[in-house]
Amino acid sequence: EAGVVQSPRYKIIEKKQPVAFWCNPISGHNTLYWYRQNLGQGPELLIRYENEEAVDDSQLPKDRFSAERLKGVDSTLKIQPAELGDSAVYLCASSFSPRAGELFFGEGSRLTVL
Amino acid sequence: QKEVEQDPGPLSVPEGAIVSLNCTYSNSAFQYFMWYRQYSRKGPELLMYTYSSGNKEDGRFTAQVDKSSKYISLFIRDSQPSDSATYLCAMSAREGGSEKLVFGKGTKLTVNP
Numbered sequence: 001e002a003g004v005v006q007s008p009r010y011k012i013i014e015k016k017q018p019v020a021f022w023c024n025p026i027s028g029h030n031t032l033y034w035y036r037q038n039l040g041q042g043p044e045l046l047i048r049y050e051n052e053e054a055v056d057d058s059q060l061p062k063d064r065f066s067a068e069r070l071k072g073v074d075s076t077l078k079i080q081p082a083e084l085g086d087s088a089v090y091l092c093a094s095s096f097s098p099r100a101g102e103l104f105f106g107e108g109s110r111l112t113v114l
Numbered sequence: 115q116k117e118v119e120q121d122p123g124p125l126s127v128p129e130g131a132i133v134s135l136n137c138t139y140s141n142s143a144f145q146y147f148m149w150y151r152q153y154s155r156k157g158p159e160l161l162m163y164t165y166s167s168g169n170k171e172d173g174r175f176t177a178q179v180d181k182s183s184k185y186i187s188l189f190i191r192d193s194q195p196s197d198s199a200t201y202l203c204a205m206s207a208r209e210g211g212s213e214k215l216v217f218g219k220g221t222k223l224t225v226n227p
């Protein structure tokens with residue numbers, strides 16, 4: 001069974017440029033998460049989807065971040081414009097049941113903003 | 115005070131040692147307790163999952179939860195170089211009708227051959 005697929009794995013951009021990350025969750029997983037992980041820190045939730053609905057986006061900086069999950073499958077996270085402080089690893093995860101706490105993570109997209 | 119506290123280490127041990135990793139928490143609503151392992155430049159993977167006080171064993175790994183002290187531990191017996199990774203504790207609670215999952219900072223472990 002294929003795991004959570006993310007792309008790109010690495011992205012280097014200059015500040016004020018836009019960037020987008022893509023995630024394909026495990027087939028059948030209705031819950032999808034985007035996390036941000038700064039160096040030496042644990043993952044921090046940006047947004048959680050149940051199917052197509054964003055059920056928790058309270059930590060998403062909405063002035064520059066946006067996300068969508070079309071048809072309840074793939075998801076895209078966008079940053080526009082990027083700032084220096086956005087340099088981090090962006091992790092996508094999926095799960096079958098949100099109560100379980102069992103998340104399956106992708107390998108992450110490492111963003112460097114110069 | 116952060117909801118979940120985890121000593122970031124780093125922790126360096128010789129091969130074969132017993133490793134103890136710990137987290138404390140302040141939110142008594144946490145019901146589910148997890149340990150994730152994260153290798154360098156990889157995503158976290160679930161290692162252990164418990165929901166009650168006591169011990170849960172899986173091979174060389176034992177997860178321990180003490181809800182009265184708000185303290186969880188992960189023990190690794192006969193540690194191997196392949197156990198070298200960052201270990202993240204995570205805890206889940208139900209708030210406002212939805213699940214809340216909080217991760218610790220992670221403890222970086224190196225097992226030396």
